[in-house]
Amino acid sequence: MSKFYVVATPIGNLEDVTFRAVGVLSAVDLILCEDTRVTARLLERYQITTPVLSYHAQSAFSKLEKVLGLIEDGKTLALVSDAGTPTISDPGVLLVSKIREKLPETEIIAVPGPSALAAALSISGLPASDFLFLGFLPHKKGRETLFKEIASSKRTTVFYESPHRIMKALESLKTHLEARPPSGRKIVVARELTKVFEEVFAGTPEEAKSYFDKNPDKVRGEFVVLVGV
Ligand code: SAM
Numbered sequence: 001m002s003k004f005y006v007v008a009t010p011i012g013n014l015e016d017v018t019f020r021a022v023g024v025l026s027a028v029d030l031i032l033c034e035d036t037r038v039t040a041r042l043l044e045r046y047q048i049t050t051p052v053l054s055y056h057a058q059s060a061f062s063k064l065e066k067v068l069g070l071i072e073d074g075k076t077l078a079l080v081s082d083a084g085t086p087t088i089s090d091p092g093v094l095l096v097s098k099i100r101e102k103l104p105e106t107e108i109i110a111v112p113g114p115s116a117l118a119a120a121l122s123i124s125g126l127p128a129s130d131f132l133f134l135g136f137l138p139h140k141k142g143r144e145t146l147f148k149e150i151a152s153s154k155r156t157t158v159f160y161e162s163p164h165r166i167m168k169a170l171e172s173l174k175t176h177l178e179a180r181p182p183s184g185r186k187i188v189v190a191r192e193l194t195k196v197f198e199e200v201f202a203g204t205p206e207e208a209k210s211y212f213d214k215n216p217d218k219v220r221g222e223f224v225v226l227v228g229v
Pocket of ligand 1: 190224
């Protein structure tokens with residue numbers, strides 16, 4: 001039976017990798033990754049010499065067929081993404097579902113580890129036993145409707161945001177949260193987790209917006225936004 005590993009990797013700090021992930025990545029025949037240069041940094045750090053093959057969201061269908069062929073030939077593969085857990089707002093969902101469909105005898109094995117979602121929730125202080133995760137919000141169509149839904153949600157809501165849209169997101173949160181009771185609802189903005197400029201801001205959307213307005217140098221890097229109830 002072939003094995004296909006889905007391996008979580010660090011979201012910034014290269015030491016946040018599990019012993020098991022290092023063992024699996026060292027032992028497999030091939031590692032499928034997004035950006036080979038990003039994965040090379042991790043492999044170098046742990047002296048892993050396994051060959052890599054780029055497999056990303058834009059990969060052609062022929063690449064998928066090639067990967068299925070390798071599994072059929074008995075190769076053991078691992079899938080990683082640039083950061084965190086593959087398939088969570090990252091490529092790999094189609095590949096995993098095709099393996100399940102076309103090669104059902106393949107053992108698909110999770111090697112769990114970091115995810116920005118879990119890391120941000122764990123330090124937010126917001127209810128986390130029951131939450132809604134929206135990944136990246138759409139850029140245009142449906143975006144404001146989603147903010148309306150977030151404002152009326154009875155659950156902590158979490159989404160990923162880019163530095164280009166974070167200020168717009170804070171503005172939208174301010175507008176929609178202010179329009180609905182209870183007033184003074186808190187959000188948490190987690191930035192650059194596990195990295196040198198890691199920072200977590202907690203407050204109302206208005207306070208967050210004013211903080212980042214005053215500190216434009218901090219409107220960069222990677223963000224997770226969490227909205228309290
Ligand atoms: N699969 C990844 C995971 O499990 O976290 C998420 C990949 S998604 C393409 C990248 C987004 O995750 C970033 O735009 C940001 O919103 C969030 N993210 C990733 N690393 C982060 C970090 N170190 N700090 C804060 N957010 C991060």
